[in-house]
Amino acid sequence: MTDKPHMLLWVDVETTGLDPATDRVLEVGLKLTGMRGESRSVDLHEFCQCDSVPLDDPFIVDTFTANGLFRDVRDHGRRPSDVAAVIDGFLDDLAERYILHPAGTNVQFDLKFLGAMGVKLDRLSHRRLDVTAFRLASMAAGRDPYDESHATSHRVFDCLGRDIRDYGNYLKLWER
Numbered sequence: 001m002t003d004k005p006h007m008l009l010w011v012d013v014e015t016t017g018l019d020p021a022t023d024r025v026l027e028v029g030l031k032l033t034g035m036r037g038e039s040r041s042v043d044l045h046e047f048c049q050c051d052s053v054p055l056d057d058p059f060i061v062d063t064f065t066a067n068g069l070f071r072d073v074r075d076h077g078r079r080p081s082d083v084a085a086v087i088d089g090f091l092d093d094l095a096e097r098y099i100l101h102p103a104g105t106n107v108q109f110d111l112k113f114l115g116a117m118g119v120k121l122d123r124l125s126h127r128r129l130d131v132t133a134f135r136l137a138s139m140a141a142g143r144d145p146y147d148e149s150h151a152t153s154h155r156v157f158d159c160l161g162r163d164i165r166d167y168g169n170y171l172k173l174w175e176r
Contacts, residue, residue: 007040007098008033008129010164011110012156014069016054018109020116024050026064026073028083028114029156032094033103037168044090045156048117049077067153084118095123103129105163131163134170 010031017023025048032042050073054060064070078086094100100123104110107130115121135145145166152158 002099004097004099006035007094007100008035008037008103009094009100009124010160011102011104011107011114012159012163013110013113014064014154014156015113016050016052016060017057020113023054023113024048024052025080025083025113025117026050026069026077027156028087029160030087030090031157031160031164032098032100033164035101036171037164039164042094043157044087046083046086047073047077048080048083049073063154067155069155080117084114087114087117087119091120091123099125101125101127101129103131103163103167105131105159129167131167131170134166138170 010029010033012029013025014027015023015025028044028046028048030044032040034040053070091100102111102124107128111121111124138145150162150166152162
């Protein structure tokens with residue numbers, strides 16, 4: 001048994017599609033919080049170079065042009081293998097001090113893309129917090145968790161901020 005504190009490692013990636021075997025990561029965001037979602041001011045933000053963009057997908061082209069992601073990838077993108085090495089170093093450092101539970105929306109999706117980039121995910125707990133489960137439970141209770149407050153710019157820290165905020169709101173509901 002370890003005496004390391006349990007922490008949430010919020011994960012989000014923006015990609016050129018849904019298949020980690022053929023599509024590429026454009027942006028990665030990782031944010032460490034306590035188990036209640038309180039910020040630890042520890043995060044990582046990286047852009048990945050991309051050799052091809054699916055120009056036949058208007059959502060990808062329109063969204064990532066409008067939100068500036070394509071520009072940031074062009075101006076700041078690094079080779080995916082270099083980004084994977086940075087992420088590995090970041091995870092090594094955190095895993096020495098904490099038990100890291102991956103968290104986010106569809107967190108398994110994000111982890112599959114990171115794994116396809118070569119990131120070593122064995123330092124992360126197999127126990128994951130997926131905010132989607134809370135949103136689906138909210139739908140079952142007759143609420144709309146995907147209303148206009150759910151919308152984001154499709155940039156990693158915007159999405160992570162929404163997820164952490166939603167998680168905190170769900171915790172408050174349980175505390176009543």
